[in-house]
Amino acid sequence: MPPDAYTDPIQIAEVVVATITFLIVMSYIFKDNSAYKMLSHILLGAAAALSIYLIWTQALKPNWWDPVSKAIKTLFGDARPTWELLWILCLVPGLMWYTLYSKKLSWMSRIVFGLFIGLGAGLAFKNYFLLIMPQVKDSFRPLVVVGDGGFDIKGTIKNLLFTGTLVTVLIYFIFTFRMEAPLVHRGRTFGRWTIMICFGTLFGYTVMTRMSYFLERLNYVKEELFTKVLGL
Numbered sequence: 001m002p003p004d005a006y007t008d009p010i011q012i013a014e015v016v017v018a019t020i021t022f023l024i025v026m027s028y029i030f031k032d033n034s035a036y037k038m039l040s041h042i043l044l045g046a047a048a049a050l051s052i053y054l055i056w057t058q059a060l061k062p063n064w065w066d067p068v069s070k071a072i073k074t075l076f077g078d079a080r081p082t083w084e085l086l087w088i089l090c091l092v093p094g095l096m097w098y099t100l101y102s103k104k105l106s107w108m109s110r111i112v113f114g115l116f117i118g119l120g121a122g123l124a125f126k127n128y129f130l131l132i133m134p135q136v137k138d139s140f141r142p143l144v145v146v147g148d149g150g151f152d153i154k155g156t157i158k159n160l161l162f163t164g165t166l167v168t169v170l171i172y173f174i175f176t177f178r179m180e181a182p183l184v185h186r187g188r189t190f191g192r193w194t195i196m197i198c199f200g201t202l203f204g205y206t207v208m209t210r211m212s213y214f215l216e217r218l219n220y221v222k223e224e225l226f227t228k229v230l231g232l
Contacts, residue, residue, distance in 0.1 A: 006228045015224045022217050064090060139166055165194050 006012050021039065028036045064087055071085035096112045099105040141162060145155035171184060172191035179185070226232045 004228060005231055006224075012229050015229050019221050019225050022221065165191075169194055 006015065024035045024039045027033055067084040068087045071082050071087070074080065074082060075085075093112050093115075096108045098109075099107075100109040139162075141159040143156070143159055143163060145152040145159060147155070168187040168191035170191075171179070172188045172195065179188070
């Protein structure tokens with residue numbers, strides 16, 4: 001047995017469970033089976049339970065329950081009521097969510113849905129704007145680069161290639177009017193090939209990422225199960 005072999009039954013059980021879980025997940029490659037479905041249900045249930053726990057411990061309890069409880073206690077003491085008692089009004093829109101299950105009062109849930117959808121759309125637009133605008137700003141590059149040492153041929157070629165790629169890709173997505181000019185047609189073809197190369201590169205990176213996860217799990221099984229548990 002190696003000197004760092006596991007002797008604690010709990011550690012051994014963790015490694016065995018992790019290995020079995022890995023094998024069940026990989027079994028989906030060959031065929032959908034009951035073990036994979038059972039594991040999926042277990043993981044979804046665990047994720048749901050963990051989400052409820054995190055929502056309560058990290059959001060509801062510190063931000064709503066504790067202030068409201070503290071404010072309610074002031075009503076039965078000598079201290080003056082605090083403004084935190086107003087947090088109890090959050091129960092009104094919170095309970096309006098559940099009117100969805102009532103045919104007569106379901107219109108109230110639409111108000112809350114509309115407010116949250118509008119809020120989410122606004123935040124999404126803000127995040128999208130902050131993500132895209134720096135990229136738009138960076139796309140305006142000088143076609144002739146002059147540095148401290150004079151003319152920079154490497155930077156000039158790089159910016160020319162970048163600008164040409166950007167323009168041809170934008171031309172490819174112009175569908176408003178017909179563009180039959182030979183130069184424009186060649187530009188659209190170049191833009192299409194550029195898009196295909198980029199998508200292929202992204203797909204390659206995705207495959208490499210998945211393979212790195214797979215190899216890491218294989219190394220885990222080799223090191224933890226075969227070496228530290230079985231002593232092989």
